[in-house]
Amino acid sequence: MKMTSEALWEDRDVRFDISPQQMKMRPGERVVDKLDAIEDTKGNSGDRGRLVITNLRLIWHSHTMQRVSLSVGYNCIINVTTKTVNSKLRGLTEALYILTKANNTRFEFIFTNLVPSTSRLFTSVIGVYKAYNSSKIYRELKLRGAIIQNKQLRILPQEQIFSRVNGVWNLSSDQGNLGTFVITNVRLVWFANMNDQFNISLPYLQMASVKVRESKFGMALVVESSEASGGYVLGFRIDPVEKLHEVHKEISSLFNVYSQCPIFGVEFTIQDKDIEEDYDLNMMPRAYSLNSFGQANMMEEQQMEIPFADEPEIDDSVVETSDVLTLYLADGRHQDGEPVYAPELGLAVEKLKEGFTLQSLWEVIPS
Incomplete structure (x- = not known):
């Protein structure tokens, strides 16, 4: 028997100006969160739009022109961090910076939440991305x-x-x-x-x-x-x-x-109850969880602390490496420093940032 199923592209590609059909959820894809006041600061600065976070990808589209849109698959993401940017709609503010690679081409995306005093954009996107990475099996x-x-x-x-x-x-x-x-x-x-x-x-x-x-x-x-x-x-x-x-x-x-209805294994629970004035209450509940079959379950809204712990790796055969290197490069603006001699290596290396050592950057298990 020949197996036939629609090719999965949602988590493995970056697409621009996607059609309404491509915006629809494929079997097994679930909406995890939806934010209605997000600016695509790098590509469409000054344009308010909606960011839909699913268990496979990020979808953004403009409120004024529906055809202006993009789809970013989690499998294409190289790095997710925060960056200070100058937004036309919010001025100087902290935004979400995403570096991706698809079809041998790198793309950068910067999303700014236009609702002040909320971290929901960061916690939802980073949390779901970690859940995706920890469920590859x-x-x-x-x-x-x-x-x-x-x-x-x-x-x-x-x-x-x-x-x-x-x-x-x-x-x-x-x-x-x-x-x-x-x-x-x-x-x-x-x-x-x-x-x-x-x-x-x-x-x-x-x-x-x-x-x-x-x-x-x-x-x-x-x-x-x-x-x-x-x-x-x-x-x-x-x-x-x-x-x-x-x-x-x-x-x-x-x-x-x-x-x-494929089971993709991405489980994440929204726990941030930030109030967003422009959020469409009829589109998606503020808080919900994914059940064992990846389906959305409504939950009563209640005040919860935002967890910052990493998602546990399902396959724990390999001990995760230290996050020191990630922190070292987390600003997204790393440039080569002046070369200095490292006696422990007998080589010339880039001058390290303050607070870091060669041992902390190289060791697999933090001491």
């Missing part, structure tokens, strides 16, 4: 990941296991490797019985086709991944043949269900 093929613990799949927050199939031979090598299938509502997982670090996690989002065909090992289940994930061709043998066809039917069925 929902959307990307992963080889040899830390996904198995004690021969059991480490379940994701929105994941449900449907089947566990023993006696599955991975045909990637001449002798084959005996392992286990775990089939969920989000992905297909295989791991070797002798070494569970030899594994693969293939989300349905990256699955191009799944079929049963003849191989040199006999009838096999052949799964192809999308070009975006490397175009892998994975072969598996399951005995008896009747069981092989059952597994093929189950995977095909789960993919069809998934394609109707």
Whole structure:
């Protein structure tokens, strides 16, 4: 069976003057927040517009001319920080600065909230972007990941296991490797019985086709991944043949269900209750949460503290590096300094900013 689903571009592209059709939410895409008094300070200075924050991208459009718009996918974002700018509508103020790269071209965006004394623009955009980055395993093929613990799949927050199939031979090598299938509502997982670090996690989002065909090992289940994930061709043998066809039917069925409403894994809760006079109360509630299926749930408005902690990484196999380097370059205006001699390296390096050391910039785990 050939897998067919509309190509996902929303989180992987930067587009300008998009059509109303491209502004619509694709299956699985959800609006997280909506701000009605935002200026695109760099591209459309002096023009008041609306910023829609979804679980896949940022959409901005002008209030006066709907055709003046843009869509920024989170996967294109290189850096998000704040910057002091001179806005035509607010004067000298703090704005959100976003650096992106799409199709080998870099784009800069500066968004200014025209409602004073609110940090909602920063907390919503940065928070959702962090949630997107910490949930890549929902959307990307992963080889040899830390996904198995004690021969059991480490379940994701929105994941449900449907089947566990023993006696599955991975045909990637001449002798084959005996392992286990775990089939969920989000992905297909295989791991070797002798070494569970030899594994693969293939989300349905990256699955191009799944079929049963003849191989040199006999009838096999052949799964192809999308070009975006490397175009892998994975072969598996399951005995008896009747069981092989059952597994093929189950995977095909789960993919069809998934394609109707994909689970992208981006969870974020709005917790800032700043009052914005120009905010359209009929368009979106000020506070809501995403449930386990990524759908919006209404919440009563209440005063909450704004959290500044990073979103936890779902795949914790790798210890996150220190944020010192991020802070070092966070102003977005870094220029090369004068060269000085570093005795610990025996090299000439750029003169460091005050308060930073070579050790703090290079160490993986902060001391």
